[in-house]
Amino acid sequence: MTTPLITVDEDVPPLSFNVPESFFSLPLAAGPEERAQLSDAFVRDLYSRGDESLWAPAAPFYAAMAEQLTLSGLSYSALGLFSTDDGGVVQCAFTVAAVETNQTDPDIAAHGILAALAREPHHDARWMDLPCGPAVSCVTLREVTISSELTADQEEKQLLTGQIQVHVPFPTGPYTAVFTLHTASTEYWNEFCDMIVSILRTVSFEPAVGN
Incomplete structure (x- = not known):
């Protein structure tokens, strides 16, 4: 599935990439009416076995979330859900x-990003050569404490979370795409690493055909 980058600034050059079918894209849209319509379709797709009693209250929640994500500068956001064996x-x-x-030079930009990220001791920052050009990956693992009030057995838990962030400088303008x-x-973790690499290999800065 090809996913164009939805931007709130028309001056940003085009960017596209492919995502797995198991990704459910949040309705990031500039206007409230469009967000409401997209949110309604989103919850029906995400909770396909639900009904109006679930969809009706969920849609405004995701519309509000989409508004905050758009205001924070995000251009694309999705939830990935995958079944296990x-x-x-x-x-x-x-x-x-x-x-x-x-x-505006992707190589110079990538070297600067790598130098900045590598300064942090908890960052595993590495250079990447993608089909679209140079990039820099940064992996961070953190242990989060879950309070006893939120656990089933009323005992405090430690939860390990992981983040993969990849900076891909645009070859078409003074911007960097941050995945x-x-x-x-x-x-x-290994499966998620393989998945994001697969996504990154589809990144294109070419204008869509017909534009």
Whole structure:
């Protein structure tokens, strides 16, 4: 499934990429009416076995969430839901943002990003060569404390979460695309790493045919 980058700024050059069918795109749209319509379709797709008693209250929630994500500068946001062999479900959050930079040379921009990220001791920052050009990946693992009030057995829990963030400088303008995948299903970490690499290999900065 090809997913064009939806931007709130028409000056940002075009960007597209492919995502798995198990990704449910949040309705990021500029206007409230369009967000409401897209949110209604989103919850019906996400909760396909539900009914109006679930869809009606869920749609405004996701519309409000989409508004906040749009205001924060995100251009694409999705929930990834995947079935496991034992009948369970693992999930991830995936976002894309276009960040304005002061550098139009992708190689110079990528080297600067790598140097900045590598300064942090908890960052695993690495250079990547993608079909669309140079990029920099940054992996961060964090342990989050879940309070006893939120656990089934009323005991405090430690939850390991992982984030993969990849910075891809635009070759067509002073912007960097920031792809972020975050998950608490770290037992499937290798699968998520393979998935985001597959997505990144489809990134294109070419205008859509007919534009």
